[in-house]
Amino acid sequence: MSSPHEMAPRATMMQTVVGPDERLALLTAMIRVRRIEERIAKEYPRGQMRCPVHLSIGQEAAAVGACAVLRRHDKITSTHRCHAHYLAKGGDLQAMIAELHGRASGCCGGRGGSMHLFDDDAGVVASVPIVGGNVPLGVGLALAAKQRRDGSVAAVFFGDGALEEGVVHESANLAATLRLPVVFVLENNLYSVYTRLEQRQPPRSMSRFADAHGMPAMEIDGNDVLSVRGAMLHAVTRARRGDGPSLLVAHTYRQLEHCGPADDDHLGYRPAGELSRWAARCPIQRLCNEMLEHDEIDESALDTIEATIAREIDEAFVAALAAPFPAAHTIAEAIHA
Ligand SMILES: Cc1ncc(C[n+]2csc(CCOP(=O)(O)OP(=O)(O)O)c2C)c(N)n1
Numbered sequence: 001m002s003s004p005h006e007m008a009p010r011a012t013m014m015q016t017v018v019g020p021d022e023r024l025a026l027l028t029a030m031i032r033v034r035r036i037e038e039r040i041a042k043e044y045p046r047g048q049m050r051c052p053v054h055l056s057i058g059q060e061a062a063a064v065g066a067c068a069v070l071r072r073h074d075k076i077t078s079t080h081r082c083h084a085h086y087l088a089k090g091g092d093l094q095a096m097i098a099e100l101h102g103r104a105s106g107c108c109g110g111r112g113g114s115m116h117l118f119d120d121d122a123g124v125v126a127s128v129p130i131v132g133g134n135v136p137l138g139v140g141l142a143l144a145a146k147q148r149r150d151g152s153v154a155a156v157f158f159g160d161g162a163l164e165e166g167v168v169h170e171s172a173n174l175a176a177t178l179r180l181p182v183v184f185v186l187e188n189n190l191y192s193v194y195t196r197l198e199q200r201q202p203p204r205s206m207s208r209f210a211d212a213h214g215m216p217a218m219e220i221d222g223n224d225v226l227s228v229r230g231a232m233l234h235a236v237t238r239a240r241r242g243d244g245p246s247l248l249v250a251h252t253y254r255q256l257e258h259c260g261p262a263d264d265d266h267l268g269y270r271p272a273g274e275l276s277r278w279a280a281r282c283p284i285q286r287l288c289n290e291m292l293e294h295d296e297i298d299e300s301a302l303d304t305i306e307a308t309i310a311r312e313i314d315e316a317f318v319a320a321l322a323a324p325f326p327a328a329h330t331i332a333e334a335i336h337a
């Protein structure tokens with residue numbers, strides 16, 4: 001590790017016992033998110049997706065591990081980098097791919113693009129590209145859940161850059177004061193666009209943020225889906241019990257450029273060797289190797305998973321490209337609404 005931020009001293013091992021069926025489900029979900037984003041990256045240069053795309057290749061374990069313990073009626077809010085969260089929570093793939101293509105069948109009617117994914121049925125309430133902007137929305141959802149006494153929880157995904165936004169602290173303060181059922185899931189990928197963490201924050205553990213608001217924090221290896229799931233289970237159980245919010249700090253790494261489909265290592269803002277070191281800690285390869293070693297999966301089962309996912313992705317792209325664009329008057333109505 002080259003940085004004190006990459007894995008803070010309070011990092012916690014939070015793995016709990018997970019049976020083979022659930023491990024397979026976690027692996028499949030991560031592969032699915034990865035293949036969908038790889039396909040977006042491959043198709044993007046063709047110019048059919050006219051919105052910015054922020055891919056989370058390398059960060060799949062945080063989304064999949066956290067959403068694995070959420071129920072369908074639990075809510076999440078996400079950021080500009082929302083594909084993995086949306087998919088892991090059960091958001092509809094066809095509506096997502098259509099949205100990226102600006103089509104009327106997209107989840108925002110083709111008017112939002114990649115940074116505004118939502119799916120009410122799946123509990124993906126909002127994705128907000130204003131950094132930190134989704135955090136108070138998640139706290140509001142937790143307040144609603146508490147007032148309705150419906151037993152649901154809210155999970156808020158945000159990045160290390162959002163920790164520098166005042167509204168995130170105001171949100172945490174309110175959530176802690178009202179003991180709201182919310183889990184703050186901070187994905188520390190070390191960068192806000194091109195600016196590294198050390199240039200933006202003092203050398204302290206990010207979990208100190210939780211100390212300031214009197215809530216518990218867990219720092220975890222965000223590339224270990226089982227650790228993320230274990231920590232999230234702990235936090236969600238606590239929230240459902242009425243014991244209030246928690247913070248999870250998942251240390252992970254963005255492998256591609258901040259915005260767009262390409263590799264950007266040549267730009268020189270990452271220290272030499274950092275990208276390859278993190279790529280070697282691929283969350284998918286890690287669980288897959290473990291399952292292969294324990295004979296929980298074999299190559300032919302992996303081939304079947306890949307084929308099923310590939311078919312689903314093909315269908316989503318074919319459907320998106322065949323779908324109509326929104327009528328001009330619906331766009332004007334949305335703007336003037
Ligand atoms: C309030 C605000 N400030 C700046 C921006 C420009 N911006 C977009 S994404 C981003 C980086 C955010 O970093 P982080 O929260 O760590 O998320 P990551 O991109 O690493 O997933 C910035 C600064 C913005 N969208 N909103």
Ligand SMILES: [Mg+2]
Binds near residue numbers: 159190193
């Ligand atoms: Mg970041």
